[in-house]
Amino acid sequence: MSISPSAARLEAAVCSVVRGQPDVVRRVLACMISGGHVLLEDYPGTGKTTLAKAIAKAVSGAVFKRVQFTPDLLPSDILGISVFDPRTQEFRFHPGPVFTDILLADEINRASPRTQSALLESMGERQATIEGERHDLDGLFFVIATQNPVEFRGTYPLPEAQMDRFTMQCSLGYVTEDEEAAILADQAETHPVDTLEAVASRDEILALMAESRRVRFSEELRHYVVRLVGATRSHPKVQLAASPRASLALMKVSQAMAIFEGRDFVSPELIQSVAADVIAHRMVLAPEAKYSGSTARQIVADLIETTPVPV
Numbered sequence: 001m002s003i004s005p006s007a008a009r010l011e012a013a014v015c016s017v018v019r020g021q022p023d024v025v026r027r028v029l030a031c032m033i034s035g036g037h038v039l040l041e042d043y044p045g046t047g048k049t050t051l052a053k054a055i056a057k058a059v060s061g062a063v064f065k066r067v068q069f070t071p072d073l074l075p076s077d078i079l080g081i082s083v084f085d086p087r088t089q090e091f092r093f094h095p096g097p098v099f100t101d102i103l104l105a106d107e108i109n110r111a112s113p114r115t116q117s118a119l120l121e122s123m124g125e126r127q128a129t130i131e132g133e134r135h136d137l138d139g140l141f142f143v144i145a146t147q148n149p150v151e152f153r154g155t156y157p158l159p160e161a162q163m164d165r166f167t168m169q170c171s172l173g174y175v176t177e178d179e180e181a182a183i184l185a186d187q188a189e190t191h192p193v194d195t196l197e198a199v200a201s202r203d204e205i206l207a208l209m210a211e212s213r214r215v216r217f218s219e220e221l222r223h224y225v226v227r228l229v230g231a232t233r234s235h236p237k238v239q240l241a242a243s244p245r246a247s248l249a250l251m252k253v254s255q256a257m258a259i260f261e262g263r264d265f266v267s268p269e270l271i272q273s274v275a276a277d278v279i280a281h282r283m284v285l286a287p288e289a290k291y292s293g294s295t296a297r298q299i300v301a302d303l304i305e306t307t308p309v310p311v
Contacts, residue, residue: 001239003260004208006199006208007029007208009200010200011025011026012031013058017051017192017193018050019179019183020176020182023121024082024170025051025169026170026257026260027042027170029256030257033208033256034209034212034249036122037142037143037145037168038144038166038167039145039146039158039170039281040144040146040169040172041148041169042172042277045058046174052102052104052146057193058196058198058200060103060200060201060202062096062168062205063100063201065100065104066103066106067097067105067106067109069105073112076096078096078118079130081130082130082131093130095135098128101202102142103144105145109147109155109157111156113156116138116156116162117162119162120165121142122137123143124165126138139202143166149265152227160282160284164246164282167249167252167278168278169281204268208239211256211259213258213261215263215265217255218265219311220267224268225310226247227284229244229250229279231243231248231303231307232279232283236286237286237288237294238283238285240282241283242283245277250278251279252271257274264304268309268310272304276300280295280296283300
């Protein structure tokens with residue numbers, strides 16, 4: 001099986017804008033194809049917003065909304081609000097930016113916890129309950145949230161329930177000297193995202209999502225995923241472990257990664273390649289583990305080494 005033409009075009013288009021980050025681009029696109037949501041955490045200026053805008057521009061027919069999260073942002077600014085129309089003497093609902101295909105929640109940790117939690121229902125259940133009425137979120141609905149590290153001033157750490165709604169957490173990091181020089185050359189006259197043309201339709205993305213669900217995932221691999229995630233629950237350095245939602249996310253993202261690898265089945269190596277992005281951000285380490293310098297990603301890496309792989 002070869003890589004899907006629409007998946008290949010999409011990956012190439014985004015990589016032409018986001019230089020030097022092919023692995024991150026593929027994982028974020030796989031997150032979208034899996035039907036999940038991604039949190040991009042890194043230092044300012046590393047290309048988080050550019051990546052989100054490039055994905056949105058590469059998909060024709062997809063509605064893209066951006067919300068700049070600030071301390072004074074209200075839940076109604078995201079979900080929408082009913083406004084009284086004096087002509088009809090009725091309240092009319094004005095949908096918020098959450099009613100879209102691709103939502104960029106920029107600097108999400110600058111808003112208050114109350115506003116952050118407005119996305120919980122939408123991300124977990126693809127619906128929004130506003131003023132007692134349920135509204136379904138149809139279609140793509142892919143949330144790309146960005147945040148600077150929580151140590152920076154003026155930020156509110158995302159609560160554990162919010163972190164668990166994100167399928168993956170990725171970081172871009174700094175690129176090499178040659179790649180950074182290429183970025184300067186690309187933006188000498190205009191920004192490459194401004195001239196990027198759509199290479200895949202919204203319907204093609206929805207078709208890829210359906211295709212990823214048909215990728216073969218063996219019974220042995222299902223048990224492997226459960227054992228890998230379950231190992232976080234008995235680890236002495238973990239205070240809050242990963243839930244079955246993490247197991248489900250790991251399966252779906254692995255299936256989507258197989259699409260970009262041109263495979264119709266999932267291998268243990270594919271699962272291992274995305275395990276840290278899917279599991280680590282859902283874990284809360286014990287205080288003594290933090291003080292000793294341990295990180296969630298290190299613990300996931302150790303669990304990958306010690307969890308038996310099906311043959």
